Amino acid sequence: MIYHQAIVVGGGMAGLRVAIEAGAQVDTALISLVHPVRSHSGAAQGGINASLGNAEGGKDDNWESHAFDTVKGSDYLADQNAAEILTKEAPERIFELEHWGVPFSRTEEGKIAQRPFGGAGFPRTCYAADKTGHVIMHTLFEQAVKRKIKVCPEWMALALVVEDGACRGVIALELITGRVEAFKAEAVILATGGAGRIYGHSTNGMIVTGSGMAIAYQAGMPLKDMEFIQFHPTSLYGTNILVTEGARGEGGYIVNNRGERFMQRYAPQAMELAPRDIVARAIQTEIEEGRGFEDAYVHLDLRHLGRERILERLPGIRDICMDFAGVDPIEKPIPIQPGQHYTMGGIDCNEAGETELRGLFAAGECACVTAHGANRLGGNSLLETVVFGKRAGEKAAQFVRGKEGAQAGDGAVLEALEKVRGKIAGLMEAEGGENHSAIRAQMKEMMTEKVGIFREEKAMTQALGRIKELQERYRRAQLTYKGNKFNLDLARCLELEGMLEVAEVIVSGAIARRESRGSHYRLDYRERDDENWLKHTIARRTPQGPQLSYRDVVITRWKPEARKY
Amino acid sequence: MAEPAKSSLKVFRFDPDRDREPHFDTFEVPQREGLTVLEALFDILETQDGSLAFRYACRGAVCGSCAMYINGAYRLACQTQVAAFSSGELTVGPMPHFPVIKDLAVDMTEFFRKYERIMPFLVAQSAPPEKERVQTPEAREAIDEMVDCILCGCCYSSCPTVWTDKEYLGPAALTKAYRFLADSRDEAAGERLSIVAGGDGIWRCHTIFNCAEACPKRINPTWSIQQLKRKSALRRLSSWLIRSST
Numbered sequence: 001m002i003y004h005q006a007i008v009v010g011g012g013m014a015g016l017r018v019a020i021e022a023g024a025q026v027d028t029a030l031i032s033l034v035h036p037v038r039s040h041s042g043a044a045q046g047g048i049n050a051s052l053g054n055a056e057g058g059k060d061d062n063w064e065s066h067a068f069d070t071v072k073g074s075d076y077l078a079d080q081n082a083a084e085i086l087t088k089e090a091p092e093r094i095f096e097l098e099h100w101g102v103p104f105s106r107t108e109e110g111k112i113a114q115r116p117f118g119g120a121g122f123p124r125t126c127y128a129a130d131k132t133g134h135v136i137m138h139t140l141f142e143q144a145v146k147r148k149i150k151v152c153p154e155w156m157a158l159a160l161v162v163e164d165g166a167c168r169g170v171i172a173l174e175l176i177t178g179r180v181e182a183f184k185a186e187a188v189i190l191a192t193g194g195a196g197r198i199y200g201h202s203t204n205g206m207i208v209t210g211s212g213m214a215i216a217y218q219a220g221m222p223l224k225d226m227e228f229i230q231f232h233p234t235s236l237y238g239t240n241i242l243v244t245e246g247a248r249g250e251g252g253y254i255v256n257n258r259g260e261r262f263m264q265r266y267a268p269q270a271m272e273l274a275p276r277d278i279v280a281r282a283i284q285t286e287i288e289e290g291r292g293f294e295d296a297y298v299h300l301d302l303r304h305l306g307r308e309r310i311l312e313r314l315p316g317i318r319d320i321c322m323d324f325a326g327v328d329p330i331e332k333p334i335p336i337q338p339g340q341h342y343t344m345g346g347i348d349c350n351e352a353g354e355t356e357l358r359g360l361f362a363a364g365e366c367a368c369v370t371a372h373g374a375n376r377l378g379g380n381s382l383l384e385t386v387v388f389g390k391r392a393g394e395k396a397a398q399f400v401r402g403k404e405g406a407q408a409g410d411g412a413v414l415e416a417l418e419k420v421r422g423k424i425a426g427l428m429e430a431e432g433g434e435n436h437s438a439i440r441a442q443m444k445e446m447m448t449e450k451v452g453i454f455r456e457e458k459a460m461t462q463a464l465g466r467i468k469e470l471q472e473r474y475r476r477a478q479l480t481y482k483g484n485k486f487n488l489d490l491a492r493c494l495e496l497e498g499m500l501e502v503a504e505v506i507v508s509g510a511i512a513r514r515e516s517r518g519s520h521y522r523l524d525y526r527e528r529d530d531e532n533w534l535k536h537t538i539a540r541r542t543p544q545g546p547q548l549s550y551r552d553v554v555i556t557r558w559k560p561e562a563r564k565y
Numbered sequence: 566m567a568e569p570a571k572s573s574l575k576v577f578r579f580d581p582d583r584d585r586e587p588h589f590d591t592f593e594v595p596q597r598e599g600l601t602v603l604e605a606l607f608d609i610l611e612t613q614d615g616s617l618a619f620r621y622a623c624r625g626a627v628c629g630s631c632a633m634y635i636n637g638a639y640r641l642a643c644q645t646q647v648a649a650f651s652s653g654e655l656t657v658g659p660m661p662h663f664p665v666i667k668d669l670a671v672d673m674t675e676f677f678r679k680y681e682r683i684m685p686f687l688v689a690q691s692a693p694p695e696k697e698r699v700q701t702p703e704a705r706e707a708i709d710e711m712v713d714c715i716l717c718g719c720c721y722s723s724c725p726t727v728w729t730d731k732e733y734l735g736p737a738a739l740t741k742a743y744r745f746l747a748d749s750r751d752e753a754a755g756e757r758l759s760i761v762a763g764g765d766g767i768w769r770c771h772t773i774f775n776c777a778e779a780c781p782k783r784i785n786p787t788w789s790i791q792q793l794k795r796k797s798a799l800r801r802l803s804s805w806l807i808r809s810s811t
Contacts, residue, residue: 034620035673037716038628052696091696098697101687101750103705103712110699128712134627135712142686176666205623238599241625316627323626323644324599437611480615485580486667489615 001413004029004150005400007170007185008393009157009212011036013133014364014385015191016140018353019149021393022189026400029150031172031183033192033207036141036151040193040205041385044133045316046246047115047125048097048386049379050090054107054126055114061122063087070380071558073119073275074373075518075528077225077536079554082371085351086380086387093386094126102139104128105313115249115313117378119275119565123249125379130244130316133382155181156491157211158420160188160219160360163412167360170215171420175491178484180424182417184410186403187359187396190216191389194343194365198503199452200444202340203235203242212366214498216347217505221355222538224368224551225345226502227509228519230376231453233279235339237297239324243317243336245378248272250313253301254283255333256291270565277375277519278565280338284453287337299333338453342381344372344519345509348538353392359399363392370536373553374518427493432476436493439470439477443496443503451507456523460511467504468545474500501541508546509537530560569595572647574605576617577658580667587665589656590614596647602657603631603642606669619669626781629717633669634658639719639779660722676718679734683742683760688753704749711744711789713782720776720786732765736776736786739767743789746796754796762797770794 004027008019011032019030032039051061066087071078098104098112105113105128117125128135144151154175161168161182169184195210196202217223233254234243248254254272256262266282267274274282283298292298302310307330310318314329321327321334346368353361364385371384450463474497481489515529516522534553539546571593579587592613594605603621610617620630624643631642635657636650647655663671689698720736721727727735734742742761745751761767770790777785 034622034628034630035677038620038622038630040623040628042715043623043625043627095693095695095697099689099693101745101748103708103748104697106700106702106705108702110701110704112697129709131627131713134715138712139687145681146686176670205625205628207622239624320625435611483580483616485582486618486670487616488610488618 001182001184001410003184005185006187006189006396007031007183008189008191009170010039010191010193010364010366011151011153012039012041012191012193012364012385013137013140013382014389016137016144017386017389018189018191018363018393018396020140020143020147021390022397023147023149025397029152029183030144031152031155031157033154033156033211035153036144037138039137040208041382042134042137043205043242044382045130045242045244046117046249047127047132047379048094048136048382049117049120049124049377050094050126050383051087051122051124052091052094052112052114052126054111055123058114058122058124061124063090065121066090066124068558069120070371070377071373072563073375073377075375075563076530076534076560077370077373077517077553079370080556080558081554082351082369084556086371086383089387090383093383093390097136097139097386100139100143102128102136115246116273117249118245118273118279119270119377125246125249127246129312130246130314136382156494157192157215158494159416160215161413161416162219162357163408166358166408168408169413171416173424173491173494176486178487180417180421182413184413186400187361189353189361189363189392189396190347190366191362191364192366195499195502196340196343198443198447198499198506199229199340200448201235201240203232203240204340209495209499210343210502211495211498212362213347213502216355216360216362217501217541218498219357220541221357221360222348222540223345223505224348224538225370225509225536226343226505226539227513227537228344228374229340229506230276230342230344230519231280231338232341233276233283233338234300234336235341236320236325237335237337240339241320241324242341243300243320243334244314245276247300247302247314247317250309251305254279255299255301256286257293258291262286262291267565274565275375275377280453281521283338293335297335297337300336301333302329303331303333340448342376344368344370344374344376351388351391352395353388354395361392361396363389374520424490427477427490428479428482430476430478432478434473434476434478436474436477436496439473440496440499443467443470443500447503451510454521454523455510457511460507464504464507464511467500467507471500505539505546508548509539512548513537534560572596572600572605573654574609575654575656576609576668578668579665581665600647601643602633602635602645602647602655605647606642606657618667627715629715632660632717632719632781634660639723639781641717641781644781660718662722662728663718673718676721676735676737679738680716680741683734683738684745684753684757685741687745687748687751689750690752698750700749707747708744710784711740711747713784714740715782717781719779719781723775723779725773725775726769726771730765730769733769734761734766736790739793740784740786740789743793746793758793758797758800761793767793767797
């Protein structure tokens with residue numbers, strides 16, 4: 001058994017920011033599925049929002065305007081107190097990142113450069129070319145090294161330890177050795193990222209499997225608003241690697257097979273810079289109505305920006321297009337289609353990262369505070385990791401300090417450890433004959449097809465039935481490799497169990513919500529219904545499946561109104 | 566129905582705990598347009614051999630997990646198209662000169678230990694201003710290449726000095742050191758130069774340029790190391806001049 005006062009699970013931007021904060025006050029260790037610099041925050045491209053007013057045309061920006069854009073972008077499902085905190089604390093967090101060394105791109109006066117982004121009233125997205133996540137994540141890791149934060153890379157968290165209404169630690173598998181170990185702690189902070197890989201056609205890395213959401217849910221924590229899945233309008237056709245919204249922020253056009261900038265018909269004011277849910281639906285509609293290419297994609301055209309601007313502002317996008325699609329965007333338009341991108345929902349927590357379980361906190365994409373509501377604005381997710389990461393770290397440290405000298409015994413921890421060890425031993429011996437990779441592939445395809453951009457009751461009910469079948473088959477999963485060392489077969493089989501459960505929560509919430517709001521678009525209920533559905537979905541685990549209840553949205557200053565762009 | 570055409574992958578296999586020596590296994594993987602080496606490895610893992618070990622994460626050439634030695638060159642498996650090697654077999658091995666953990670996964674502990682040795686963080690002695698520190702676009706451009714590094718280890722694995730000198734800091738750590746030295750906001754030049762100019766540092770680089778050739782992000786670590794050498798020499802010269810003039 002390993003003991004630290006605080007254990008952070010996840011090494012991306014949120015986890016690192018939590019660890020930096022908590023580590024300044026209490027003994028903190030960070031465990032991560034991959035080495036922190038491999039985390040998927042590093043793939044974020046376009047930027048991070050704050051109303052700095054550094055850009056031409058951004059002088060009148062302020063946090064209230066940022067908060068309003070966030071709330072309107074969320075289709076009024078964001079808790080407005082959370083959106084206020086997110087946007088009010090944004091400048092301070094950005095300057096802190098800059099002081100820590102983040103190499104932001106610069107304006108002529110040497111300030112942090114900002115570009116326009118979707119759904120934003122001013123150019124407020126701070127960027128480092130199109131590699132913003134990469135440079136911030138590396139800087140946060142550098143700060144963790146500076147502060148000598150203990151990092152345990154390549155540990156897969158498998159279960160939380162719960163005793164007497166409190167979290168006592170986490171059980172994890174060391175990938176390299178196959179050792180299953182207990183990390184006892186006074187506070188556990190989950191920062192494991194989204195659940196994108198439950199879907200096919202995802203921009204997310206292959207490690208983004210919703211593992212933290214799953215272990216929290218299995219420990220009895222509710223998941224909130226899970227039916228809201230963001231589809232990014234522009235993922236590269238073929239691999240679905242992200243093509244940043246910054247490409248449109250810099251002035252890129254989206255055109256169909258008639259050469260028409262069709263956003264004119266969907267969002268005449270904002271055009272290509274409407275929020276993601278709206279642009280993604282527009283593209284999907286064009287493709288489905290026969291105005292795409294090969295019935296699969298449309299074009300993102302950057303050619304008019306010119307070679308110099310593309311090389312300066314979007315060098316990473318150019319490399320991605322050339323390496324993965326054989327297209328040089330200086331010469332040719334980029335084939336793009338919508339792809340799953342972000343999980344708005346997550347572990348139910350407040351603006352300090354506290355969950356309903358004492359000692360358990362959450363931050364980043366795995367958490368749902370909720371500042372993004374039914375649709376997150378581009379540039380707000382990196383912001384969330386640092387604003388709410390800091391807050392969760394602070395609160396967790398405060399919690400630990402408050403209970404010094406009152407540590408619990410090891411009983412529950414050891415019991416949970418034995419349970420996980422037993423489960424793995426059982427899986428190693430199982431001979432049910434089912435290939436878990438085949439189950440995973442079917443889940444992904446089915447979720448994209450039936451619980452995707454356009455949804456309706458019949459297909460989703462079928463999807464729920466299919467998930468039950470897949471869960472049944474999962475119980476007969478058989479490993480082909482039974483060794484301990486670097487057993488990917490085992491690791492991937494273990495993570496699939498949680499993915500199926502999270503998928504079930506997504507579908508259940510989506511079936512129940514009979515309205516269209518933000519990313520959740522129902523062909524059978526096309527309008528937003530504030531009277532009945534201006535509320536958060538809360539899903540709790542029961543043996544029969546998720547049990548849904550609802551909670552009011554916090555509205556402070558902006559009354560819900562029609563959402564026009 | 567005709568079987569789809571297949572590509573042949575010869576994959577390095579080794580579990581130091583069990584095997585006396587490494588060997589290669591050959592797998593046939595169905596071809597399709599756009600198939601990357603990483604996807605081919607997943608095909609093997611999922612349908613043919615669950616014991617295969619390799620690292621992966623982003624599959625978009627930004628995380629640095631899947632650096633390997635593919636047909637005699639350092640590459641990211643996710644960034645490498647199987648079809649790029651139309652003639653015959655594809656050989657996939659771990660990055661050489663790293664200890665093998667299992668198959669294609671290598672032990673990067675030393676690599677990261679050396680990264681930590683070079684003080685890999687911005688050091689500013691002066692108190693931060695209320696807003697951002699001002700940095701001109703030109704000053705920012707000076708670190709453009711170095712901040713692209715994804716710490717994949719290709720350069721380190723390719724460096725002949727690393728092969729023979731266990732303590733040599735290596736091209737990745739030195740590039741990181743130059744990234745901070747060249748940052749107009751950093752105020753620890755003296756300390757940085759004394760770290761990199763030590764016996765395990767820049768003067769061990771023989772400008773062979775393997776690292777530049779190996780880098781999947783097209784960074785030239787040799788150039789960064791040359792800049793460090795120049796700054797270090799100038800510093801010694803100026804301190805000698807100051808001393809001799811007083």
